[in-house]
């Protein structure tokens with residue numbers, strides 16, 4: 081844990097232990113340079129509490145980059161509730177309420193929202209003790225799930241990536257492998273099928289792939305065979321950390337462009353992808369649709385048209401990053417980080 085904090089460079093990380101659930105609780109605020117720290121609450125089981133803290137810190141840092149590149153007036157933060165396993169509903173609810181009170185104690189310096197294994201109903205629970213939760217249910221005055229708009233943003237990002245790699249934005253017949261048929265992967269697969277792509281799906285949940293097979297007629301591959309499956313685009317939409325020195329050499333795709341946060345095990349993996357001739361859409365650029373939805377509707381009062389324009393903008397931003405990376409002979413990860421750091425150096429735009 082000491083090493084994680086020493087090497088991180090964020091503003092602060094709050095920690096607590098919740099006796100009834102056995103969960104370690106982390107709130108990592110990486111940067112408030114551009115506005116209050118924003119980032120979801122992830123509920124997950126980790127091998128050690130230190131792994132949970134590391135995840136919170138790395139995800140918070142990615143949120144700083146995401147907000148900066150998307151031009152959203154927020155900083156980067158994340159919470160992790162590192163649970164020992166599945167929780168009894170009442171114990172889970174009390175853990176969320178305690179987390180909500182911790183979020184509230186920060187007085188708005190940190191705004192949370194849904195992330196892996198938390199949803200709009202959970203944000204409604206947090207809202208019982210704090211107003212600082214994006215993504216409450218529509219019935220409770222929120223903007224609902226961010227996942228469908230995340231999928232829209234990823235779709236625009238895939239179109240831009242295909243245009244850059246192949247010289248045409250047409251998806252007809254392009255083989256796109258969507259790893260994870262969840263809240264983002266499902267609607268993404270549907271949009272891709274509608275655009276004429278040949279969609280291949282994998283998921284550890286047989287039920288989820290079967291649903292997409294039945295409704296969309298997608299091809300199905302077994303989990304873990306994504307890396308060896310020939311395709312034009314590999315879209316990781318499940319967990320992070322899927323790309324590393326062992327999986328990258330196995331990839332048989334031209335593009336990696338998906339929703340998963342932190343798909344690279346480490347930053348230098350961006351360079352490995354470049355060396356392998358694979359165009360990589362940096363996660364914090366292509367998956368900004370969720371933040372655009374939550375912050376656009378709930379903090380900035382945007383209309384649907386404004387949100388849609390910003391989702392389309394994800395494709396434009398990626399194209400600019402690809403051109404900059406080509407011109408400078410650097411990885412797309414590096415080019416995207418430069419955009420973020422330039423915005424962070426300037427500071428918040430006057431409102």
Ligand code: NAI
Pocket residue numbers: 195196197226227228230259260261262263264265282283284285288303304317318319320339340341367368370371
């Ligand atoms: P989800 O939990 O609804 O879906 C994830 C799916 O991946 C599930 O169906 C699960 O069974 C499957 N899965 C898990 N491990 C797998 C593996 N090893 N191989 C194949 N499938 C596997 O999550 P959601 O909301 O769709 O998010 C997907 C990813 O996108 C996550 O990494 C999340 O952090 C990221 N993301 C989500 C946003 C949102 O608005 N929901 C916004 C930005 C990023």
Ligand code: PHE
Pocket residue numbers: 118119120121191192193194195196214226341367368370371374
């Ligand atoms: N957890 C999502 C993400 O990683 C959505 C989110 C964005 C939640 C901003 C809170 C704040 O982008």
